[in-house]
Amino acid sequence: MATISADNHGLRLATRYAVLVLIAIVFIFPLVFMLMSSLKPDQQLLQDTASLRAFLPVGDVSLRNYTAAFDRAPVALFIFNSVLVTGVTVVLSLLVCSMAAFAFVFIGWKGRDFLLTVILATLIVPFETIAIPLLLIASKLPWIGMDGLTWGWLNSYHVQIVPFIADGLTIFLFVQYFKDLPGELIEAARVEGATWPQIYRRIVMPLAGPVLATAAILKFLAMYNQYLWPLMVVQQEGYRPVMVGLQYFFQQNVAWGEVMAYLSMITVPVLAFYLYLQRAFIASIASTGVKG
Amino acid sequence: MAAITLTGLKKSYGNAHVIKGVDIAIEDGEFCVFVGPSGCGKSTLLRMIAGLEDITDGTLDIGGRVVNDLPPKDRGVAMVFQSYAIFPHMTVRENVAFGLTIAGDDKATKDAKVAEAARILQMEHLLDRRPSQLSGGQRQRVAIGRAIVRKPQVFLFDEPLSNLDAALRMDMRMEIGKLHKALGATMVYVTHDQVEAMTLADKIVVLKDGLVQQIGSPMDLYHNPANEFVAGFLGAPSMNFLEVEVVSANGDKAVVRNAALDPVEVPVRVGSAQPGQRARLGIRPQYLAPTPDTEPGQLHGTVMLTERLGSETVVEVQLRDKTPLIAALTRDAVFALGTPVNLGFDPAMTHLFAD
Structure with a gap:
């Protein structure tokens, strides 16, 4: 019996790993293809796509595509712009949306269920449908910045940040998570004399690690991949983000090698952010240690 | 404070x-x-x-x-x-x-x-x-x-x-x-x-x-x-309640009986008892004790279950009128299942609810 069950166990394990390896291949090979192609001249790159050589650093391998990409577009500026816009939006979004969710879940006030329904209803509205009205509004809004009061938000960082700070999906994620926190923790804090801001800062947010990581990853990806909105509101190169910068490589003759080099470079911040948060995510679950 | x-x-x-x-x-x-x-x-x-x-x-x-x-x-x-x-x-x-x-x-x-x-x-x-x-x-x-x-x-x-x-x-x-x-x-x-x-x-x-x-x-x-x-x-095991008939009443005392209970005079705790009225008699399990058949005011039934807890023995009795009754007896009380048993109690410790 013991041998049979051991064999079964081994077989199950092997199957499981086989499936995991397959899934990993599906996800990793496009990245490998991108990296390898970024090192090859266009002609070889296109020839290699017919064989497994596409995934190997073979043939005429060099960093020429990278230098060419830098010549063609201000890559560093675009990455800086995207990281800045994305970073600021993610931080502000986590703050604002978690506060909104906190008010929805823990504080009783008239009309909160209705308002939450309205906010959740915005989830089904595609951005494309509100893009034009949003553009019209943004083009007329006042802003107080370094140059004093100005009108119209176009060609700026804040036009890429402010409209995306509060969003239904992030609020929804926080609401769902907060609803699952034991209500007695909040009540205990209230009886101990804590005010709502203190409960938010000292009780709820320290326990919100997993949802913070999830919301941050989703928001980061959405912001970093922004294309339509910055294309509409930013005409000056100085504020342009990475995805719009991709246009520089799709002119008369597409330079695939340079495209791959550019993509490899702009993928680095995403992978770094993801890997960083993945560790924070696991750590936050391990430290919570909530046990019945 | x-x-x-x-x-x-x-x-x-x-x-x-x-x-x-x-x-x-x-x-x-x-x-x-x-x-x-x-x-x-x-x-x-x-x-x-x-x-x-x-x-x-x-x-x-x-x-x-x-x-x-x-x-x-x-x-x-x-x-x-x-x-x-x-x-x-x-x-x-x-x-x-x-x-x-x-x-x-x-x-x-x-x-x-x-x-x-x-x-x-x-x-x-x-x-x-x-x-x-x-x-x-x-x-x-x-x-x-x-x-x-x-x-x-x-x-x-x-x-x-x-x-x-x-x-x-x-x-x-x-x-x-x-x-x-x-x-x-x-x-x-x-x-x-x-x-x-x-x-x-x-x-x-x-x-x-x-x-x-x-x-x-x-x-x-x-x-x-x-x-x-x-x-x-309040109290464990819970108080037993028996459906009884009031035979006669005299101020705060009443004589009650049913098929399993010999007529007995008990104090009326709640409400006022009238002859012929139905009422409920509460007896705590701890106040019951096995007695010889000759004494008046007894409950008659059959032992259905015995639980020996060490400090006391809890006995479930089925009375003659088929109602169940719990008695908490001394630790050395021993009964075989199905044994007929007579249980006596101090009428002063009972509670007649005649509301």
């Missing part, structure tokens, strides 16, 4: 009336236990005192102040929850000091007060641990520590022992009793366990369906229950 007065207190959720007008006076320094079955409103009442539930109607007075509209933090109360509600991301020390931190106490004051609370609860060695590293009983101590460290006027306990195993429950019950003696604070304690109510309380409030059934000292309620509900709720 503070007295608590509830006057005409009501709580409704829409059309659901959970607390239907409750008047309770809890003296300064008293240990008051709210007891009742699930859904009787006892926890809601406690949460209203804490300020965690709004008061629909009536007044709540703590220490001479009407606190109806005050938030929990301004009521001078501390609360221990059923789930302990200790903060999982803080150490025991931070948990116990939480209220002091919020109040803005300096570190030296906090350390001294936490050390004092830890000493009282014998948990000095746990202060740097996290809640996930504690057992249920230890977590309960932390929750109590957090409550006592602020020296509140009133302590509120919401079924604090119901998540503990039986042995630990008894230990913690005794500790809470000692704590009350040591602190001399007003304590309000909610439980569905009548043993906790009987052992801890100076005053018991029995609740059912959002209404007070009776208020009094444990022994007063045990010996003089105001109605069948209170009589049946």
Whole structure:
């Protein structure tokens, strides 16, 4: 019996790993293809796509595509712009949306269920449908910045940040998570004399690690991949983000090698952010240690 | 320290009336236990005192102040929850000091007060641990520590022992009793366990369906229950109730009988008995004893089940009229199943409910 069950166990394990390896291949090979192609001249790159050589650093391998990409577009500026816009939006979004969710879940006030329904209803509205009205509004809004009061938000960082700070999906994620926190923790804090801001800062947010990581990853990806909105509101190169910068490589003759080099470079911040948060995510679950 | 007065207190959720007008006076320094079955409103009442539930109607007075509209933090109360509600991301020390931190106490004051609370609860060695590293009983101590460290006027306990195993429950019950003696604070304690109510309380409030059934000292309620509900709720095993017929009545005495009970004169506790009326006779299992057939006023039945608990033997008897009866007999009482048995009792210790 013991041998049979051991064999079964081994077989199950092997199957499981086989499936995991397959899934990993599906996800990793496009990245490998991108990296390898970024090192090859266009002609070889296109020839290699017919064989497994596409995934190997073979043939005429060099960093020429990278230098060419830098010549063609201000890559560093675009990455800086995207990281800045994305970073600021993610931080502000986590703050604002978690506060909104906190008010929805823990504080009783008239009309909160209705308002939450309205906010959740915005989830089904595609951005494309509100893009034009949003553009019209943004083009007329006042802003107080370094140059004093100005009108119209176009060609700026804040036009890429402010409209995306509060969003239904992030609020929804926080609401769902907060609803699952034991209500007695909040009540205990209230009886101990804590005010709502203190409960938010000292009780709820320290326990919100997993949802913070999830919301941050989703928001980061959405912001970093922004294309339509910055294309509409930013005409000056100085504020342009990475995805719009991709246009520089799709002119008369597409330079695939340079495209791959550019993509490899702009993928680095995403992978770094993801890997960083993945560790924070696991750590936050391990430290919570909530046990019945 | 503070007295608590509830006057005409009501709580409704829409059309659901959970607390239907409750008047309770809890003296300064008293240990008051709210007891009742699930859904009787006892926890809601406690949460209203804490300020965690709004008061629909009536007044709540703590220490001479009407606190109806005050938030929990301004009521001078501390609360221990059923789930302990200790903060999982803080150490025991931070948990116990939480209220002091919020109040803005300096570190030296906090350390001294936490050390004092830890000493009282014998948990000095746990202060740097996290809640996930504690057992249920230890977590309960932390929750109590957090409550006592602020020296509140009133302590509120919401079924604090119901998540503990039986042995630990008894230990913690005794500790809470000692704590009350040591602190001399007003304590309000909610439980569905009548043993906790009987052992801890100076005053018991029995609740059912959002209404007070009776208020009094444990022994007063045990010996003089105001109605069948209170009589049946307090005491273990529960009081037996027999359907009887009133044969004759004479003021506060009545002679009753049924198919399994010889005619016997008993005191009328509730209502007034009329000859021919149906009534219910309550007899506590502890007041029954096997007797020879020759004595008057006996119950006749057959032994159905015997449970030997060591200190006593609990016997389930089926009476002649097929009603079941529980008798708690001395530990050496031995009966074979199916044996006919005659049980005698002191008529003065029975409760006739003739309402």
